[in-house]
Amino acid sequence: MSSRYDIFLKTSNLLSYILVLGVNSYFKAIEERPGDDGSDFKGNSTHGNGTHGAVPLTHILPATYTFGIWGLIYALLGGFVIYQWFNSADVATVEGVKFYLILANLGNIVWIVLWRMDYYMLDVFVAACVLLALMFAYNNLEQYPPKSIYDRLFIHYPFTIYPAWLIVATTLNFWVAFQALDTVFFSTIIVAVFGLIGLSFVDYCKRKDVVFAGTLAWSLIGIAVRQYESLSILIAAAVSAGLIIGGILRVMVHEIITWWHLRTQTERTERSPLLPTQN
Structure with missing residues (x-):
């Protein structure tokens, strides 16, 4: 209650x-x-x-x-x-x-x-x-x-x-x-910082938080789309988003492999015959 x-x-x-x-x-x-x-x-x-x-x-x-x-x-x-x-x-x-x-x-x-x-x-x-x-x-x-x-x-x-x-x-x-602060130089730096934050959450954070990192990747893609005329910002945003997405894929692949190994081990355990009793 x-x-x-x-x-x-x-x-x-x-x-x-x-x-x-x-x-x-x-x-x-x-x-x-x-x-x-x-x-x-x-x-x-x-x-x-x-x-x-x-x-x-x-x-x-x-x-x-x-x-x-x-x-x-x-x-x-x-x-x-x-x-x-x-x-x-x-x-x-x-x-x-x-x-x-x-x-x-x-x-x-x-x-x-x-x-x-x-x-x-x-x-x-x-x-x-x-x-x-x-x-x-x-x-x-x-x-x-x-x-x-x-x-x-x-x-x-x-x-x-x-x-x-x-x-x-x-x-x-x-x-x-x-x-x-609204210059190409400082803006390029802060965009790269967004990328580092996102990468840290998916690669180095204990939770491997793909949702948190994915949200930052979404933002970086939006920045790249709008700021395409500024080459340095475009590159920083695109590379940062790519690194985050790559980290997300690594986590997902690792989870799939882990799940598959657990499943196969469980199936082998269930199917293995009983050991003969020794006299």
């Missing part, structure tokens, strides 16, 4: 999710009502990310379709706030995710509002706090490995894809706030 704290936590998760979804929907509705000149409600040209409105052009801005990952993130979080009420998700929700989703949702709302008000420098701090809260949840969930496909889909995946994507989104925020 759930305690009052458990019920309060899960209810807060649900309400904060509904709130952040409502705020996003409101600003999305405003964004989709451009003026006669093709500008958004603030007069900015719409380079939008599909969620937070117009995004100023920078050297690390991914292709527009890349931001569609927000839809996947919110869909998975929607699954989580429903699945959390099942007994099988109780421990991971209360002891793993804790109150970090509530902090992330409230921070997301502040992030959206500050972005709309062009307070980019303050927005970077808020985005970093949201990322930090999600990384705490991500690290905590390592102690609660998935026991079913539902655990994987509705507990682990949302708290893996979300922080991985926010690494890129927060850096993009930083590039917008501090325009002195």
